[in-house]
Amino acid sequence: MGNLNSTKKIVLTGGGTAGHVTPNIALLPSLRDAGYEISYIGSYDGIEKKLITDFDIPYYGIATGKFRRYLDIKNITDPFRVIKGLGEARKYLKKINPDVVFSKGGFVSVPVVRAAASLHIPCIIHESDMTPGLANKLCIPVAEKVCCNFPETMTMLPKEKAVLTGSPIREELTKGDKIAALDMCGFTANKPVILVIGGSLGAASINKAVREALPKLLTDFQVIHICGKDKIDNMLLHMEGYVQFEYVKAELKDMFALAELVISRAGANSICELLALKKPNLLIPLSANSSRGDQILNAKSFESQGFSMVLDDDNLSPGLLAEKVMELYFTRQTYLDAMGKSNLLASIKSIMKLIEDAAAKE
Numbered sequence: 001m002g003n004l005n006s007t008k009k010i011v012l013t014g015g016g017t018a019g020h021v022t023p024n025i026a027l028l029p030s031l032r033d034a035g036y037e038i039s040y041i042g043s044y045d046g047i048e049k050k051l052i053t054d055f056d057i058p059y060y061g062i063a064t065g066k067f068r069r070y071l072d073i074k075n076i077t078d079p080f081r082v083i084k085g086l087g088e089a090r091k092y093l094k095k096i097n098p099d100v101v102f103s104k105g106g107f108v109s110v111p112v113v114r115a116a117a118s119l120h121i122p123c124i125i126h127e128s129d130m131t132p133g134l135a136n137k138l139c140i141p142v143a144e145k146v147c148c149n150f151p152e153t154m155t156m157l158p159k160e161k162a163v164l165t166g167s168p169i170r171e172e173l174t175k176g177d178k179i180a181a182l183d184m185c186g187f188t189a190n191k192p193v194i195l196v197i198g199g200s201l202g203a204a205s206i207n208k209a210v211r212e213a214l215p216k217l218l219t220d221f222q223v224i225h226i227c228g229k230d231k232i233d234n235m236l237l238h239m240e241g242y243v244q245f246e247y248v249k250a251e252l253k254d255m256f257a258l259a260e261l262v263i264s265r266a267g268a269n270s271i272c273e274l275l276a277l278k279k280p281n282l283l284i285p286l287s288a289n290s291s292r293g294d295q296i297l298n299a300k301s302f303e304s305q306g307f308s309m310v311l312d313d314d315n316l317s318p319g320l321l322a323e324k325v326m327e328l329y330f331t332r333q334t335y336l337d338a339m340g341k342s343n344l345l346a347s348i349k350s351i352m353k354l355i356e357d358a359a360a361k362e
């Protein structure tokens with residue numbers, strides 16, 4: 001499309017889980033520096049709306065439906081919601097008239113990208129997992145370029161579209177304050193801290209194993225546990241050296257600064273953050289029984305590069321978890337050495353270049 005004689009405009013989209021939103025947030029400072037007027041199209045009330053409201057960006061909600069691989073009554077109604085979303089996305093895109101759309105994926109992005117393509121607005125897509133998700137698969141045919149996080153993904157995509165950029169990480173995550181985290185958690189400064197993050201939604205199996213392993217873990221460590229919405233265990237609220245949070249926003253940077261080790265799901269953005277922040281980590285990827293297995297591939301790739309220790313969700317037990325944590329603690333320098341070469345800002349720069357090139361198209 002192109003805006004003659006006017007400010008450059010970009011529409012960001014992506015949602016459903018935080019992993020489809022935080023990379024967009026990571027791009028905001030650079031987009032602002034480059035003079036873009038930024039708008040966001042997401043679902044009416046998804047996590048993207050809650051996360052984006054903090055950034056003073058016009059937000060447009062559309063109807064969205066899931067593309068499931070299993071039988072569900074909603075498979076009958078959701079296609080109508082997607083069609084409705086497509087109409088709404090077209091209406092908002094016409095109103096905003098952006099030069100470019102950047103999509104981080106998730107189901108809400110499909111109507112936005114397809115509507116943008118029908119209006120001849122160039123779209124850049126980002127795939128953070130090793131294998132493209134279904135939403136991105138539906139958008140790749142109409143995308144200008146597809147940013148990849150793993151070299152392995154490049155071989156699965158049309159050659160002329162795939163670009164290896166890595167995942168944009170929020171720069172503020174590097175600016176954490178250990179003392180602020182100690183205060184917030186009521187911890188002492190002379191015992192190492194483990195941060196547990198079960199992805200943006202929390203992970204029931206990790207929550208259970210960590211809680212059952214607490215008698216062992218708390219002998220040598222203090223534990224910050226981000227356990228997911230509605231997953232706080234009230235029985236453990238006053239346990240010394242253990243604190244729980246459902247989800248944290250600005251405080252996450254301080255917790256990262258304080259943590260000596262991190263136990264985490266293997267969501268693509270989470271693991272890139274651990275790499276960028278150089279945190280020795282134990283990954284427990286979401287099992288293939290409850291996903292397409294993308295986290296297992298993400299974790300294997302990080303394990304083979306020496307960045308992570310991996311524990312199968314299917315083999316998870318409190319005893320094994322505590323054992324692996326001790327092993328990680330004593331071998332952490334090996335992981336720190338391997339992670340030493342990552343470059344936090346490289347991916348933001350390379351994605352910005354693709355956005356600028358696409359926006360310059362008439």
Ligand SMILES: CC(=O)N[C@H]1[C@@H](OP(=O)(O)OP(=O)(O)OC[C@H]2O[C@@H](n3ccc(=O)[nH]c3=O)[C@H](O)[C@@H]2O)O[C@H](CO)[C@@H](O)[C@@H]1O
Nearest residue numbers: 017018019022129199200201226247248267268269270295
């Ligand atoms: C269950 C599911 O569908 N998981 C997918 C989802 O995970 P999920 O949404 O968990 O995605 P990621 O692990 O990639 O990213 C989570 C993001 O949320 C942030 N965060 C998390 C907790 C918190 O309290 N505060 C906070 O800011 C993390 O710092 C990170 O930036 O998208 C990922 C990226 O496509 C996929 O790899 C995962 O397989």
